[in-house]
Each structure stands twice: as C-alpha cells, then as structure tokens.
Amino acid sequence: MSKSPIPLGGLEWAVFVPAKAVPFLQFLIEKHNFTLKIVNQRATKHGDFRQLPDGSFQITVNNNLNKYQFLLTLVHEIAHHVTHQKFGRVQPHGKEWKAVFQHLMLPFLNPEIYPKEILPYLANYLKNPKASTDADVNLSLALKGNIAETGKSFIFEIPYGSLFIFKNVIYKRGNKRRTRFECLNMSNKKVYLFNQNVEIEVYDK
Known part of the structure; x- marks a missing residue:
C-alpha cells in the first residue's frame, strides 16, 4: 500500500478539508505531536491512530473521502491522540474519547464548514458518537450526499429480489x-441484515 506522508508543518492536507476548517485544524496539528x-x-x-515502535505517534486518513468525511475522520483520530495524552490507556471509544471528540468537533459545527443538509445529523451523532460514522445511517448518507461510489448503489436503491455483490x-x-x-x-443460504447505507454492486447475470 502506498502512503503519501504529510509534513507536520505543511498545509498539503488542506485540500482534503473545507477551507474554513483549515485554521483550527492547523492549530490542532501544530499543538499535538504526531505524523x-x-x-x-x-x-x-x-482512518487510524497508533503509537509507532520508536514511541512517536501517527495518524492516517484515507485519500478517497470527501472533504466532510475527511474532516470528521481526522478529528476523530486526533481525539484518540489527545485522549491517549490525557488519560493513557482507556477504552478506545469510551467516555473519555467521546468527551474529547465532542469538544474538538465544536468549532467545526458551523454552516460555513458543514452544509445545513449535514449539520443536524452530525449534531445528533455527536451526542453519543460511535466508533464509526458508518454505524449512523443518516449521517453516513448525508456525508456522502446520498451518492454512492462510481459503479455502486446503496442497497435501498435496488428492487426487492435483486441480486447484488458485496x-x-x-x-x-x-x-x-x-x-x-x-x-x-446465495452461497450458504443464510440471511444477513444490511444497513441502508451499505454500498453494493448490482449483479449482472
């Protein structure tokens, strides 16, 4: 897997987030010591956060996310870093992380950063944030603008009885x-439950 490092003091990451989010993100990145x-x-x-064998800290974020997903993911991971600094070893998405994440996200709950179509779902999610935004169907769909990846469909978009690949x-x-x-x-004949925001490929028989 190829990785493109973003220098700690640089602003190369700025193209991945809404413009109005850059100043406070820059503050967070410069304040906390991570790559x-x-x-x-x-x-x-x-995304993920980890401590490397040499003792340094690293945050990674996927390059395929849109600006609103990228921002939320980056702050999510920074919250892990801050939680680690403040509390040491605690539950990964426990009460300490939730409180830090909520606090760090407050400046970004702004209509100049997140569109009004996303803000209500984001605010509701942050009342009790889960490990993954994908677990919140409404927020996940809003962040994607209700548009699936190229070549895929959301499961709710296909008719009853349709075959699909996941x-x-x-x-x-x-x-x-x-x-x-x-x-x-269709292989093991077992029934599984899929969230509405799951992206699938339509099976072309």
Missing part, C-alpha cells in the same frame, strides 16, 4: 426490517 499520512482507501476503516459474495435483497434489509447469501 499525519494520507493513504490509499482501506475497506475496513477511514465483498465478492452474491446476495438477494429481501424485505426491509425496520432500518435494515434482510439479504440472502
């Missing part, structure tokens, strides 16, 4: 159960 890297898309996470497995879309869809795995 920021922008990396290729990872299927299982948008992680190289073929499924059949079934009934909606409250907020999720029942989908039949």
